[in-house]
Amino acid sequence: MKSSAANDGGKERLVNNAWTERAFEKLSNLPEAVQWLLDSHWVWVQPLFNFIYRPAFTRDLKTNGPYCSILLLNAILSHSVRWCKADPGLASMLAPFEDGAYFGRLVRAGLMDAVQDGPTSIPTIQTLLLLSAQECGRGNLTQAWLYSGMAFRLAEDIGVVFDGRKYGVQLSTEDIEIRNRLFWSCYFWDKLIALYLGRLPTLQHSKASPPRIMLDDTAEIDTWLPHGVNAPNYLPMQAHSISCFIRICALSEILNAVLITLYNPVEQSTRAQVANCVQVQGSALAEWHNALPEFLEIVVPLMDAQCPPSHIVTLNCLYHTVNILLHRPMLTSHYVETEGPSHGDHLRHCLVSATAVIKIFDWAVRSFGDGHVVLSQAYAVYTAASIFLLQVQATKDLTCTGMESLRYCTSALERLKSTSPVLGSALQLIYNALQPIEVLSHSSEATNAAEPEIPYWTVPGEPISETSYVPDAHFADFDFSNIEITQEMFDALSGIEPISANVNAGFLMDGI
Numbered sequence: 001m002k003s004s005a006a007n008d009g010g011k012e013r014l015v016n017n018a019w020t021e022r023a024f025e026k027l028s029n030l031p032e033a034v035q036w037l038l039d040s041h042w043v044w045v046q047p048l049f050n051f052i053y054r055p056a057f058t059r060d061l062k063t064n065g066p067y068c069s070i071l072l073l074n075a076i077l078s079h080s081v082r083w084c085k086a087d088p089g090l091a092s093m094l095a096p097f098e099d100g101a102y103f104g105r106l107v108r109a110g111l112m113d114a115v116q117d118g119p120t121s122i123p124t125i126q127t128l129l130l131l132s133a134q135e136c137g138r139g140n141l142t143q144a145w146l147y148s149g150m151a152f153r154l155a156e157d158i159g160v161v162f163d164g165r166k167y168g169v170q171l172s173t174e175d176i177e178i179r180n181r182l183f184w185s186c187y188f189w190d191k192l193i194a195l196y197l198g199r200l201p202t203l204q205h206s207k208a209s210p211p212r213i214m215l216d217d218t219a220e221i222d223t224w225l226p227h228g229v230n231a232p233n234y235l236p237m238q239a240h241s242i243s244c245f246i247r248i249c250a251l252s253e254i255l256n257a258v259l260i261t262l263y264n265p266v267e268q269s270t271r272a273q274v275a276n277c278v279q280v281q282g283s284a285l286a287e288w289h290n291a292l293p294e295f296l297e298i299v300v301p302l303m304d305a306q307c308p309p310s311h312i313v314t315l316n317c318l319y320h321t322v323n324i325l326l327h328r329p330m331l332t333s334h335y336v337e338t339e340g341p342s343h344g345d346h347l348r349h350c351l352v353s354a355t356a357v358i359k360i361f362d363w364a365v366r367s368f369g370d371g372h373v374v375l376s377q378a379y380a381v382y383t384a385a386s387i388f389l390l391q392v393q394a395t396k397d398l399t400c401t402g403m404e405s406l407r408y409c410t411s412a413l414e415r416l417k418s419t420s421p422v423l424g425s426a427l428q429l430i431y432n433a434l435q436p437i438e439v440l441s442h443s444s445e446a447t448n449a450a451e452p453e454i455p456y457w458t459v460p461g462e463p464i465s466e467t468s469y470v471p472d473a474h475f476a477d478f479d480f481s482n483i484e485i486t487q488e489m490f491d492a493l494s495g496i497e498p499i500s501a502n503v504n505a506g507f508l509m510d511g512i
Contacts, residue, residue, distance in 0.1 A: 010173030014055075014216040017174075021055040022218070024062070033093035036228075037080035043227040044083050044372055047219070047241035047311040048248070049133070051126050051185045052076070053178045055216070067178065071110045072123040075130040078104040082134065082419060083372055087228035107131070120154045122182060128154070129189055137375050139421035141197055148193050152202050155186050161203065163210050173215065180210040184249045191252040191259065192376060195325075196422070198265050198502035201256050212249055217242045224309040226368050234367070237309060240295055244311050247288070247296060248318065254284050255322050262329050263501055274329060278346075281326055289319060300356045307367035310374070316360055317380035320353035324383050328498055331390065351391075354384035358408055370415050378416050379503065382426045385409035386499050389433055393496050396437055406430070426503040433499055 028035060046052065053067065060068035081100030084090050094100045107127065114124045128151035136144035155161055160183050164176035171179070187203050194201045222239035225231075261269050261277040269277070289297075298308065298316040307313065330346040357380045365373060388409065391402030410430060417423040 011215040014173060014177060015218055017059075018055040018216050018218040021058050025058050033090070033097060034077060036087075036090060036093060037077045037084060040080045040084050040087075040227050041076050043224065044310055044374070045079065047224075047239055047244060047309065048314055048374065048376075049129075049185055049189065050181050050241075050245045051129050053174075053181055053216075054219070056174060056178060067122060069114070069121065069123040069127075071107055071114050072127045072130075074103045074107040074110075075127040078107055079130045079134050082137065084228055085371070085419075087371070088230060090228070104134075115150070115154075120158060122158075122160075122178060125151050125154050125158075125160070125182065125186075129185065132193065133189065133375075136193060136196060137420045137422060139424070141422065144193060145197060145199070148189060149202070152186055152190060155182065160186070161210075162208050166208075176210075177215055181214065183210045184212060184245070188249055188252045191255045194259055195255065195263075195501070196375070196379060196503050198263070198500065200264065200266060201259055204256070205253060212246055214242050214246065226310070226372070229368050229372065231367070235306060237306070238295070239309055239311075240293075241311065243293060244296055244315050247292065248315050250288060251315075251318060251322060254281050254288065255318075255325075257281050257284075258322060258326055262325070278326060278330060285319075285323060285326065292319075298360055300359050303359070303363055307363050310364065310368060310372060313360060313364045314374060314376050317357055317377050320357045320360075321380045321383045323353040324350050324357075324387060325501060328386070328501075332497055350387045354387035355405065357381060357384040358405060358412075361412065362408075365412070371419070373416055373419075375420055375422070378413065378420055378423055381409050381412055382423070382503060383501070385413070385430055386501075389430060390496060390498060392437060393433065398437060422503050429499045 030038070042054065046054065052072075056065075056067035057072075058068075059065060061073065078100065081094070081103065085100070091099070097103060098105075108131075111124075111127065111131070114121075114127070128147045132144045132147035132151065135141075135147060160179050164171045164179045187205065190201050190203045193199070219239060219241040220243060222241060223236045224239040225236055226234060257277060258281055261273055296312055296315060298312070327346040327349040331350065361373075361377060361381055364377065385406055388402045388406035392398065392400060392406055395402070397403065410427060413423050413427050417427065
């Protein structure tokens with residue numbers, strides 16, 4: 001009872017402080033470009049990753065307190081430039097800051113001093129997480145892995161990985177809130193970067209870890225609008241940021257088990273271990289999805305005219321991505337002959353989720369444009385493409401429906417690789433797998449062309465910047481519960497291996 005009363009009192013103080021700081025934010029006298037970039041971070045990045053506790057950051061930005069630093073501020077601004085370059089009116093504001101490059105140069109110049117100056121601080125860890133995410137999108141994978149590793153080690157060094165309520169030293173309610181959020185931010189990012197790069201996750205959840213609880217739930221009722229997008233007809237929506245983050249962290253626990261058992265780059269699991277993982281985590285994933293509140297779930301056949309906030313889009317894309325990654329190994333030659341009829345269930349899971357991903361993604365980009373697509377959404381499209389590629393490889397038909405869906409994926413990824421160069425390697429994996437089929441389909445046709453044709457799937461579509469969603473007739477009457485799987489496709493899959501699950505496979509050295 002005493003603990004519950006303390007929590008209630010602590011929650012009240014955090015909530016009151018959060019509302020006070022939000023009111024003070026409106027009185028900010030920051031330069032216009034800085035305020036614009038900060039607002040972009042709060043809308044497009046913070047609800048998904050929760051790297052930073054906003055009330056403490058904005059307060060200490062004014063008072064030079066411990067939860068804000070010039071280093072962290074510049075990291076936020078540098079990271080936000082990537083999202084805002086296409087925003088109308090921003091170019092002129094960024095001109096005095098070298099088009100945004102100034103912020104990145106400052107944060108990298110000051111990082112080593114921050115790391116070397118004795119015990120680390122929470123803003124330094126948050127800076128490293130932002131740098132890791134930024135470098136990952138750019139395709140600088142060594143730097144991304146290095147920054148994330150430093151962040152995780154420093155978080156462990158100052159005890160963020162442990163439940164702050166059990167410390168011998170006294171921590172305030174705010175200190176514990178910030179540490180809880182930071183641990184789960186690290187945990188979530190650890191799973192994503194391990195997935196992207198084909199590495200083992202670093203952080204593990206245990207009884208000693210901070211609870212997946214947030215006392216300050218004011219962000220749950222924030223009003224969400226697509227900052228920087230010209231969308232005059234977009235109606236304000238409730239953000240549901242806290243609910244979304246808590247559930248995405250729970251989803252990352254399932255992803256952690258999937259990565260360790262099914263995509264372990266160091267030790268191959270036995271067939272029994274794989275089958276057990278698919279069964280256990282499949283049940284956990286179904287339970288997770290069944291418990292998802294209506295305001296967080298996107299039911300594809302019931303999508304209406306207004307797309308939900310971007311972080312809710314990402315939550316649903318990641319759910320379908322994990323579902324594909326869970327069932328995809330059962331489509332390989334190692335299991336197709338032993339699974340029997342249940343093999344069709346695994347394929348159906350993959351096809352339903354792959355189709356849902358491109359439908360949800362299409363909804364989002366037609367609502368917010370290409371400029372605000374986060375890497376986790378793009379990765380979901382790549383994962384969906386791996387399933388459509390299997391369809392094409394099984395049928396050897398470049399005119400099938402699967403090829404149309406694959407063409408959509410490659411076109412989207414081609415557009416996005418200008419802002420996320422790491423996608424170039426993922427695209428190359430798809431093109432390499434398609435090449436034998438393209439050659440086969442033309443082997444019986446005589447051609448006297450002076451120059452080789454460019455495969456049509458490598459040509460990107462026009463960038464999408466429209467802000468009004470137009471339903472795609474191809475999906476209008478799509479029955480997600482009754483996807484047909486032909487016997488020919490079923491049989492052909494036994495001789496096909498899916499492309500790599502990680503986007504950096506093209507960078508790996510031969511023999512590694």
